[in-house]
Structures are given as C-alpha cells and as structure tokens.
Amino acid sequence: MSTSDDDVLEALRSTFSPHTLTTDPAELDAHAVDKGPLEHWQVHVPRAVVFAESVEDVQTLVRLSAEHRFPLVTRGAGTSVSGGANSTEGSVVLSLTRMNQILAMRPEDEVAVVEPGVINADLNAAAAEHGLMYAPDPASYRISTIGGNVATNAGGLRCAKYGVTRDSVLALDVVLADGTLIHTGQATFKGVAGYDLTSLFVGSEGTLGIVVGVTVRLRHLSRHTETIAAFFDELTTAAQGVLEIGKARVQPAITELLDRNTMVALDQAQGSDLAGRGNTLLLIQTDGHGAAIEAEIIREVLRGLGATVSDPGSAESERLIELRRHARGDGIATEVRVGEDVAVPRSKLVDYIRAIEDLAEEHQVQLKVVAHAGDGNLHPTFSVPSSELSPESGPETSPDDDAGSPALPEAAPVTLDAAEGDLPASAMSRLHAALDGSVRLALEMGGTITGEHGIGTYKLRWLDWEQSAEVIALQRRIKDVFDPEYRLNPGRAIL
Template sequence: MPRPVTDDLVKLLPGRVSMVEADLLAYSHDQGPVTVSALPLAVVWPESVEDVQTVLKWASRGNVPVVGRGAGSGVSGGAHATSGCIVLSLERMNAILAIRPEDEVAVVEPGVINADLNSAAAAHGLMFAPDPASYRWSTIGGNVATNAGGLRCAKYGVTRDSVLALDVVLADGTLIHTGHSTFKGVAGYDLTALIIGSEGTLGIVVGITVRLRYLPEKVNTIAAFFPDVRSAAAGVLAVARARVQPAILELLDGMTMQALDIAHGSRLASRGGALLLLQTDGFGADEEALVIRHVLSEVGGTLSDVGAGEAADLIELRRHSRGDAVDHEFRVGEDVAVPKSSLVDYIEALEGIAERLEVQLKVVAHAGDGNLHPTFWVSRADGPAALERLGVALDESVRIALEFGGTITGEHGVGQYKLRWLPWEQADEVLELQRRIKDVFDPRGILNPGKAIVPAVQQ
C-alpha cells in the first residue's frame, strides 16, 4: 500500500496510530505458533466506538485487512498479522461502563481485563464466571472473540454462557447492537451467539453486556492424588456418577507435576502419578466435598487435606501448567475436547502415540467438561527427524479426538494455526455455509482474513 494512504489514517486518528518498527513487531503476533510471518502496515489504538467506526470505514474504502486484538494472549494465532493489514488494538477501550448488582449485569468495553472486571464485581458480591488461565491479562473482548473457557467451566460454562448482548462495528463501519439485557430473550436469530467465538471475522466488538454470578459463600478445595493418569481419569467419571457438580475439576498428569515442581519448587510429583484438583462452591460446598472425597477414595485416590493457603497455591499452579517456552525443546500443545466418557480411552491413546513416535507427553485437562491440553515435545538436539515425529503426533492426537466424537478446539479457537484441521471436523456443506455468513457480514473479506474459517478454493 502506498505510504500516503496510511498517512491518511494518521490524520484521521492523531496520536492513535504507529508505524514504528518496534510496535509493528510487538503487535504482529499473539502467543500462538507463527505459520506465516508478516508485519502490519500500522498499529491503531482506538479510544472510542467512533474511532473504531472511523478505522473500519477507512479500511473498507481502501480494502485494507483489519486484525482485531485484545491483549495478545491467544494461543492459536487468531491475532497474527496478515499481509498488508493493520492491527486494531482495543486495549485503550478499557472502561467498565456499568455494574447493575440488582440485575446481575455489567456493561464493559472490550479492553477491560478479566481480573479487573472480577475485582469490580466482587465489591457487589458478584463475579464474571469465565476464568481462563490468562485472566490476569486477557481482555473480555478477547474472551468473547475465542469463546474462552477456564477452570470454572465445569459448572458455569464458557464465555458464551455469560454474555447477553454485544455492540459490534461491522466491516463498513456500521454499528449494531445484538442481544438483550435480560437473561431470557429469543427474538430473531441469535446473532450474539454467532459473533462470540468468531475471532474478529464478522465484526469488531466494542461493547459487551455480561451476566454476573453470585460469589459463593463457601468454597471447598480437594486434592486427590492417583497412581497414574488413567486412574485419575476414572475418578472423573466416578464423580459424575455421584451426581455432584464441582465448580472446578482439573486433571494434571505426572509429567505436568514434575514440570511444575521444577519451575515453582512445589512437591506435587512426590505425592502421586496424577492429580485431580476439585473445588465445590456455594452453601452446599462442604456436603458436596464429602461425597467427592468418598467416591475418589473408593477408586484409589489419596485425599489431601487442603487448607486455604495450599488451595490457592494449587489453583495457581494449575494456571501455570501449560508451561513456558524453553530454548532446548520443540513443543506443541493442543486444546482438544472429547466426551467425558472417553477420557480414559483418549488418554491411553495419547500415551500410545507418544511411546510409538518417541516423543515426550504431558497432559492437563479441564476434566469436568472433557477439554484436554496435551503437550508433546522433543529435544532440539534430536534434529529434523524428531520435529517431523512431533508433527505426526499432533496430527494423530487430533484425528483420534475426532474419532472419539470430539473437537479440534475446546476453548482456544481455530485462529490461523488450526485451519488445516477444520475440514477434518466439519463437512464441506458446513464450511461453505460459514463462508456465506462471513460474506454477509464482511463482503470485502477485510476482517481478520485467513483465520477461523477455511477460505474458498480459488478456481
């Protein structure tokens, strides 16, 4: 694009546009693997709905791709820059516009940090239920874009279950409002649910009305250690058979616990080969915890008496279980989900893949809803052959998840990285329908191109 056209954007939004190389590099990617490297033409920081409308009108006139971005905490490449794009960072639109305690509703701008909304809601005895591991820095807009989940999904669901209405700027700059401020509402098509999880491909979310939940009066945390991950997975099914619904039900395997011990000085691995971490909440938390402790003991779990301090530590360790990148390893992790009844068999299949292909494996899971995050890795010293085995292991893990009736992504989104797997899960007719929906919202195809949906094959 000729530089004067980009300069025109600077004139439209003075002080809110950068073409400095350091900014372009910093905003060119999120936390996901980079498959196609590109720098944006510019980074734009709108401060109002009107600013976003101005940018989209400008981009539509010039046919300039626009990549929306929150905090860049995504792990599927949904906010990676694409060729010739601008990155629209919504981080400055970070106001909590209203909290209405009697209605159990809040209205926020997209750049509000998840943890900040929860802090504000807590003053009224309320909480925003979705709590991804990145809750301290991920934005509500980003949570909406990927339909983010988190530890409390087992009881409270994902972001879609806590969003009532959206304000959205379409590709041509038109502002629309979808949804309602009531818990019920079935007028017309549910455009709010459609936009949630669309990863910025249908519009730019500029306002979010969320449902808040009551902060629980009581919380009870349970740590159950098992000899191995398969027996821990069997424990998940035992809890389900007891008809108790924990707020949190997380599974960590032995390799995950070892990694956490090394990184944080904990001693989890000395207590067993796998860990189930559960939390009950509400007025019945103690009674539910008693039932859970009984059924887990019956299936071979060693129960730990967890005080408030250790409970907080264990939950925090779980949030760090994905691990940090290290220079001496090639590492790939995923976000598949399978029916809970298939947890044991799927984990056994993962272990078989790792053994056959000679790659390392660790598994952590939101076991309460069947969402697993298996991570495979090899040493960089093992060379290209090991890297090839790593790719095969990842592909096989996804294929087998689908064979079990699962999905390629439970909460991270498709982004750029998982596009190659989407046709494995969805039929051609479904993919084509999604492309037609995008054409209605974004006829020029400028909104986050190359993400979330498979583009049509060029004839």
C-alpha cells in the first residue's frame, strides 16, 4: 500500500526539521510499543517519529501520509495498557507530547482548553489554583496525556461520582484523515446541535481523527475529603457494603475493593499487616461539603455489617488510598502477570469474584483482584510463577489500571510468545485460559470486556464476544467515513 521507505523518509525529511523528525533507532524503539502486553511478532518499529509542535505540523504530516499512503500512529505518553499506542507495520509515529500547553483556563466558566499533550496531573495542578479539578483520574494521571485519555475515554477511581473522560469533554479540535481541521461540540455544559461527534471521537483510539485540542469541563476541587478503610472477614459482606452505601443514598467519590491476595502483596511490598486484619478491604473516600456527614453514614453502615472501620481522620486510610492510587504495590519479580479490566453490574461483584477464584483454581494460576467497586469495574490480575517460565524472563508488565505509574521502571513489552516458546507452554496456556474465561464470565453476567482501558490491539480478540456482527459492520462503515484508507491508527479499537 505505502510508498517505499526511502520515498517516505525523503518526503518527511524535506518537510520537517531534524528537531521535529527523528529516525534515531533508540527513539524508534521507544515509540514502537506502549505499556500493553504485546507478543513479540506484534512489535513493529516505526519508520520515523514526528514530534508535532502545532496543529499545522499535524495537518502537514497527515497530508503527507495521504500522499505517500503510510499509516500514522498517534501517541501521547504511550501509557496505553491495551496496545492502543503500539506502532504498526510501515507506520510513522506522530507524537503529540510537545503540544502540551494549556491554551485557556476559564475558572468562572469551569472550562479549560488544552493541547492534547498536556499531562493530566498538570491540568489538575493548574485547575487547583482556581479551586477546580479535572475529574477523570486514570492511575496513570501523573504521566498520561489528556489526548491519550480522550483517545481511550479513560476512567479512574472517581468515575461513579464524576463520570468518565467523555463526561468531561465538551468540545474537540480534530484533524481528519485528509488534513482538514474541524471543531466539534461547544464550550458550554449543554449543547445539542447535530450529531454528537465529540463523543464519537472520544474513545475511538485515534482511528477517526487526530485530536489536537480539547475543551474540558472542570469541577470543584473539594475542600473536604474523608477516607475510610473497612476490613471485612468475608468478600460477600464487603460487596454487600458497597450496595448498602448505595441504599443509604451516599455517592462516595471513591470506592475501592481489594481482595486478600492484593493485601498480601501490599504487605509484602510495604511491610504492613493488612491481611492480618481481614480478608477484604474497602477503601472509600467522600468529598464535597457533606463529606463528613456521608463518611459517618458509611461508617455506621459498614460497622453494622461487622466490618472493622477506621476512625475519622485516620491517617492510615489516607495512606492506603494513596497507595492504591499511585502504586502497584506488587512489584514482584517472580511472577508473570496479566491483568484485566472487565466491568459487571455492581450487584454481580461477589458472583464475579467467586467465579474467577474458581477459574484461577481450575487453571492453577494465582489471582489478585482490585475493583472500582462503585461502578463494578474490576482489575483481576492473573499470574504464574516466573519459575515456570524461562529463567531470563524478567518481571512482566501487567495491563492493570496502574501500569504507567511513574513509580515503576519503564516497562518492556510483555513478550508472552517468547516466554511461551521458551519453557512450559502449559503455564502460559493456563494463564490465557484463565484470562479468556474471566472475560467470558464478565459478559455472561451482563458486563463488558473493557471498563476503561480500551480495546487497543490486545483486546481485539474478545471484541466479537461482546459486539454483534451488525455492530462491528456499522463501526467499520463509520471508520470508512472518516478514514477509508485505514491510515489512522489502523488495527485497533474496532474489528
């Protein structure tokens, strides 16, 4: 399909300065992969990387890609844990990390306009100066970009109360596959003129156009938060606690559930003794002017269920929630892990966790579970001991929601196949069987294969378990409208 490599490089070099364009092998390698699990044959080193510094740079590159017919893989910080930012064969990577300016901060309107390369945490820091926050808080928020968050419709811990990325995006500037710049949406909280193109671009993983500007809604940064740690003997009771909080009509900002194995892993990493205090931990945070009242209601509800509940102002609770938010807490070099990102209706949390516990036992793999329990979004992590695999296999990345934390060393792509080729195939196939089974179970319980990480390339194999042939066909026809030559981030998000 594409012009020869030489022609493409020549066209790029005659257009972009060496400051903007690189073919340095180390840079190419660094831009070939993201933080998703990738089999080695899926790694494609790009032809070049262009660090766009303006909308015009993006338009110019897109037009070159149209002329010379090479695929463009657009990328922010590369923190996708689903392979949404991996390079594809013959592609040029478009990095938007240099387009990192907050173009407007309008505190009275509770709106900001940013370039796509702005780091989520930087936007939050700027908003905080005005008593505001940008609500979507993926675990990668200290390093991931708003553009990447938009591409995946990123979630986080606060979604049950404040919504996902889509709920905070009001308008977009998008460069289409032919280089045209369009503006969608409006700068106001409400607007219903025509089709909701903004929402169509959000979560489309860069396959419909390149987002070069984002108008976001900001929300009030709470002056008050209260954090509660509640230890339960039984998972069932903890999940019941989540539902009882709902029945008390309290909407916490954060409701995290950690299972026993997660606590054990945290204890190992932190020297704590969480697992000695219970088998399931709920970490809950309330915010807003009613935070203290809501926290008191929650404490009463959970004590009523027999939980050991932290006192008001508990410093440990604060520390635990930060640990949950910022750290994987499980930097264990002796296992190969693959995490998941399913969501199920909240009432199915216990059934789901019990079922995947059975699955783990059946396939003889280890299982840890954390969940954004308020919205039924679970991150089970399945693992096998590294000792069962190649001795040279190092620690593997886990596509859980915490991948990309800056506390972590830069991760190499998971080369599952390589491992598989080296030593007991049975370990890897057990891991795969458990993963497949866990995804199937989520669907059977009325859930989804991905709550917040996106399809990327990694989850394509499960997509037609969730979507009908008709929906798949419709999405292809929409892709055809926007990018009939499949030049923009080909091979991800849709089948």
